[in-house]
Amino acid sequence: MRSEERLLDELRERVASLNARLVEIRRHIHSHPELSGMEKNTSRLVATLLRECGIEVREGVGGYGVVGVLRGAGPGGVVGLRADMDALPMEDAKDVPYASKIKGVMHACGHDVHTTVVLGVAMVLSALKDRFRGAVKFIFQPSEESGQGGAKPMIDDGALEEPTPQIMLAIHCYPELEVGKIGCKDGVMTASSDRFTITIKGRSGHASRPHQTVDAILVASMTIGAIQHIVSRRTDPLHHAVISIGTIQGGTAPNIIADRVEMKGTVRTLDKDIRQKIPHYIELILKGITMATDAGYDFHYEFGSPSVMNNPDVTDLARACIKDALGESALVELEEPQMGSEDFAYFAERVPATFLRLGTSNPKKGIECSLHTPEFDVDEDSIGIGVTALSWITLKYLLEGGRG
Numbered sequence: 246m247r248s249e250e251r252l253l254d255e256l257r258e259r260v261a262s263l264n265a266r267l268v269e270i271r272r273h274i275h276s277h278p279e280l281s282g283m284e285k286n287t288s289r290l291v292a293t294l295l296r297e298c299g300i301e302v303r304e305g306v307g308g309y310g311v312v313g314v315l316r317g318a319g320p321g322g323v324v325g326l327r328a329d330m331d332a333l334p335m336e337d338a339k340d341v342p343y344a345s346k347i348k349g350v351m352h353a354c355g356h357d358v359h360t361t362v363v364l365g366v367a368m369v370l371s372a373l374k375d376r377f378r379g380a381v382k383f384i385f386q387p388s389e390e391s392g393q394g395g396a397k398p399m400i401d402d403g404a405l406e407e408p409t410p411q412i413m414l415a416i417h418c419y420p421e422l423e424v425g426k427i428g429c430k431d432g433v434m435t436a437s438s439d440r441f442t443i444t445i446k447g448r449s450g451h452a453s454r455p456h457q458t459v460d461a462i463l464v465a466s467m468t469i470g471a472i473q474h475i476v477s478r479r480t481d482p483l484h485h486a487v488i489s490i491g492t493i494q495g496g497t498a499p500n501i502i503a504d505r506v507e508m509k510g511t512v513r514t515l516d517k518d519i520r521q522k523i524p525h526y527i528e529l530i531l532k533g534i535t536m537a538t539d540a541g542y543d544f545h546y547e548f549g550s551p552s553v554m555n556n557p558d559v560t561d562l563a564r565a566c567i568k569d570a571l572g573e574s575a576l577v578e579l580e581e582p583q584m585g586s587e588d589f590a591y592f593a594e595r596v597p598a599t600f601l602r603l604g605t606s607n608p609k610k611g612i613e614c615s616l617h618t619p620e621f622d623v624d625e626d627s628i629g630i631g632v633t634a635l636s637w638i639t640l641k642y643l644l645e646g647g648r649g
Contacts, residue, residue: 252640256570257633260633261629263629264628267362267628267629271358271625272343274352275343275345275352276346278350278352280334281388282387282395284309284387287309287330288387292311294367295313295364295383298367299371300315300367300371301315301316307387307398307401308388309387311384312384312404313385314382315367315381317375317643321377321378321379321380321647322378322380322411322645323380323408323409324379324638324639325383325413325592325596326363326414327363327386327414327592328360328384328385328386329356329589330386330387333350333351333353333390334349334350335349335350336349338619339619353617353618353619355417355418355621356389356390358418358627359415359417362416362603362631363635366381369636370640373640377640384399384592386399389589392547394549396588400592405592405595405596409596411647412556412599413592413596414639415587415598415600415601416600417602418605419605420604420612422577422602422603422604422606423604423606423607424606424623424627426575426576426577427576427603427630427631428578429599429601429602430555430560430578431555431557432554432555432557433553434555434587435600436485436513436514436582436585437514437549437550437551437552437590438511438585439524439547439548440546440549441509441510441511442507442509442543442544442545443508444506444508444543445465445468445495445507445541446542446543447464447505451500451502452499452501458504459539459540461495461540462496462502462503464506465495472488472510473488475527479522484519485514486519487514487584488513490508490509492508492510494507513584514552515582515584527546531544549588550588550590551594553590553593553600554590555593556597556598556599560599562599562641566634566637567634567638569641571634577604579602585616587600606623607624607626
């Protein structure tokens, strides 16, 4: 036990010594964000930093994905850590030196922090590789924010092979918790996320003669209203679901009745049965409304990421390690899942995993904006906290020889 305490103390010291470097890395990535599928420079930076740590690196995994393998003093367990790298198509509204230099692109979801945290773990553990047996697999994923997601292409391209992780860990910025806190939860952690496109087909004409037309905009508005009744009247209120129309496009002039409207939206659910029923409910609505209005429609529904399911054993390990490394007050038990989605779910389907929430807000510093907002930022003390937690969970698992 004393040897573990000494190792934990050494780990903390190494994290502290790296803090300035990690902040520098995070700010560089934040200043140079790249959209989904375009993470060329970020992935190159990641690969370079991993190689500097003496880590085996494979690039171009499922796109711009990077996989690193750190081998310890001998055979043993294998832990996988995943970080996402892509940014969002948003303007950065912060007045800080490290604000985005790329117009219309911003790290508004904290992927710059996730990447930096896992790089920090790589730096810490590479200096301690003679102290553990087994291996650590670092998975840096592109395209988390895209509709298709980047996890599945990486898995299809062998990201979980040679060696195969026995457990996996991921951490995500969570401004609902203040810096110094990490949230854990068993079971369902996030919602599934699906996308759909609806095209309403009407008949155009002059705005003064609506009886000679089929108004696609009117039919679209009827459809939007009816779709909202799926959640309020067709699903059990105890089974969370959210249907949102994110875009609607139609019409060319104020005096012309539109003959075509395209709508795009998302569906988020926590229940697998409800998830399967919702596309059927949407199509029933489309059939009824278009039949009643003499319109037509096209409907395309795409199932996306499933819910992240946290493995209770891996989550228990994380709980114990967070309390050991950061103190009992650092651990927060999250009672409810989030309706946001995460394609880390694809990894968690194949490997026992846990998805942690990293507290990043600090009201005293004015850092408290939500994810996906133009003002989003983090208290950078959260980086070292994340590195400490993930490093100790990984080490503890490997020191115990893995659990298969």
